[in-house]
Every structure is written in C-alpha cells, then in structure tokens.
Amino acid sequence: MKKTRQKTFDSRLNYGVLMPVFVLILIGLLSLFVALKHSSYESVLEEMMAKQIAWTVIGIIAMIVVIHINLHVLWLLSIPSYLLGLGVMVLPLFFYNPTLVKATGAKNWVSIGSQTLFQPSELMKIAYILFLAYLIIRHNTKLSERKVTRDLFLIGKLLLATLPILMLLKLQNDFGTVLVFLAILCGMILLSGVSWKILFPGILAVLLLIGIFIFFITNDLGRQVLQKAHILQNYQLARIDAWLNPFHDATGKSYQQKQGLLAIGSGGLFGKGFDKTQLYVPVRESDMIFTVIGENFGFVGSTLVILLYFLLIYHMVKITLESNNQFYTYIATGLIMMILFHVFENIGANIGLLPLTGIPLPFVSQGGSSMVGNLLGTGLVLSMYYHQKKDNYRQLQRRSI
DSSP: OHHHHHHHHHHTSOHHHHHHHHHHHHHHHHHHHHHHHTSTTGGGHHHHHHHHHHHHHHHHHHHHHHHTOOHHHHHHHHHHHHHHHHHHHHGGGTSOOHHHHHHHSOOOSEEETTEEEEOHHHHHHHHHHHHHHHHHHHHHTOOOSOHHHHHHHHHHHHHHHHHHHHHHHHHHTOHHHHHHHHHHHHHHHHHTTOOHHHHHHHHHHHHHHHHHHHHHHTSHHHHHHHHHTTSSOHHHHHHHHHHHOTTTTTTTTTHHHHHHHHHHHHTTTTOSOTTOOOOOOTTTTTTTHHHHHHHHHHHHHHHHHHHHHHHHHHHHHHHHHHOOOHHHHHHHHHHHHHHHHHHHHHHHHHTTSSOOOOOOOTTTSSOHHHHHHHHHHHHHHHHHHHHHHHHHHHHHHHHHO
C-alpha cells in the first residue's frame, strides 16, 4: 500500500522544475563557499555556510508543505497573507542594525541588536502575488461594465494594492525591490486580459518616464532635482555612475563594479577552476555571486547557469499553459515574472549591462529570506501541477469504476 502511495505522489511531481532548482542550490552553496573563503567572512565561514544550509532546509520543508495546500486554502490565505505581510514590512523601520543601514543605505532587514533576522520584502513578494491573483479573479467575475471601464477599475485596484508596499519600500530606501514588485505587477496586468486600448498608451507612458529618468540622471541639474525630490540618494547615484563608467573611480565608488567585471573576464572560456580566485569583489556572497561563477567556471559555466534558469522558466510556463484554473495561472505568472526579473537584473548588473540594485540571484545568492521565498514560490507552481495530476487521477479512477 505504501509503495502505491509513494509512486502516486512521485508521479505528481514535476522534475522539470525540481531538478534545475536543486542544481542551482548546489551551485549556490559551492559559490558561496568560495565567496566567503576569500572575503572578510573567512573566520565565520562554517557558521555562515551552516546558516545558509539551514535556511535551505527550512525552504524545502515549506515548499513540500505548500505543494499539498489545495486551491481553496490558497484562496482563503490571499487576503490574510497580504495584510500580515504589510504588517511585517513595517518592522525594519523600527528594528534595524545601524551599522548595516550605514553600509547599505537601506532599512530592509529586521535586526535585533547586531543579529540580522530576515528581510520581510522577500516573503511579501509571495503574499503580493497571491493577493493580486485574488483581485483579478474577483474582478473578472463582474462583467456588468464596459470592457475599457472594467479594465481601468482593475488596474486601479491593483495599483491600490501595490501602493502601500511601494511606500514602505520607499521608507526602507530599497529601490531595487521596488522594481521587482513593479515587474510582477506589469506581468500580471498583461495576462489579466486588459484591453490594448489601455495597455498601449500605458506602455508608451512607461517608456516616456524611463526616457525622462535617463535624461535627469545624465546631467547635473537633473540629478539635483532627483535628490531634492528625495527620489534618489547619493549612494544610488554612485551606483549609476559606476554602471555608466565602471573605471572612472576604480578605487572608490566604482570599485565593486570594476572588480566584478575583471573577475568575470579573468575566467575566460572554462574558468580558473573551483576555489581559485585572485580578485577581491565586495559583497560577493550576495549581490555579486555571479562573479564567482564567471571566474571559477568561465563562460561555459556561466552559460550553464543561465540555461538552468531558462529550463526552470520553460517548465513553469509549460505548467501554467496546461493549467485549467485561472487563479493558479495568475499566481504562476507573478512567480515567473519575479524570478525572471531577479535573474535579468542580477546577472545584468554583474556583467555591466545594468546598475547594481542589490537584487539577489535566485537559489544562488546568500540570504535565508530570499531562499525561503523562492522555494515557497516553487512550491506554489508545483502545487498547481500536483493537484492537477491528482484531479486527473481521480477522474480516471471514477471512469474505471
């Protein structure tokens, strides 16, 4: 009896999602070992590795639990998880480490004394996706208004749900995470069936805003305006300068960007080999973890990591397209956008295509909150596949009877 149950459970798991995730986690642990060993954290290497492994185990357990949560329970959890997430996101404004805030410029971690506990925004991403999916489903069941009017109301509801999060992130000075939430929002709006009569002008408006922003950051007067309006701070402008010209202040503000580019370039085609690094890169264990992969495993190893992400996204999209439930579909869309943006921004920043924003590389960078959040998201996608297979199995049993 046990064998039959185990076989049935195994057949409901999607290994196309699971395998890339676990390979990326393994690569992350190896890369983290190298990054910590060749940094100021060498003296606490074992402790920090143990913490990362512990958070990974917690994340895997959470993922397994989420796989078994059915659609009805997820629906009921949508509003409470969103409200709880907002409450928890207030904590870093009061419980923070002044030393960490001085070093990063952001109050995005909950700390008690010198002990850093977790980053609420990483877990809020999952609650936010659930809540947006809930809002879209509830809204689309009301078809009394004209389509354009109805779509405008939907966008208004989604923006109202997003606004409190953006305000809290602004208070935390966490601009990078703001971009993640906006990427999730845009992806879910696109899939919600909003009319192109609204989307097209909206896309043009966004492109115009990006153009205006670029104009402002590329001249002194514009930068003064952004600073006086408290849109950007000095450390954020310094990151933009380092992106535009990573060698303009090679020993100062652009040191991190310059060292990262040199590390990736020095890896060549096949890399120097595991644990062979000659360049120091600040914050290599988190934001700059991809430089370890580039230096140790070269272009081939870096390409393999990127292909693993493509494989993961491919199977997530495949599961989404095969789903016969819209709530699951919207959840999966938000998760796919979240992972895609993280990968694009982190790797793009490491290779100089984008400015550094402190976005971690999913399943690879150091960070317990990020690991748990990403594994929870993976669990939600696997839950979609698991329960769909479960329903199909029940239908086959009924037919056989």
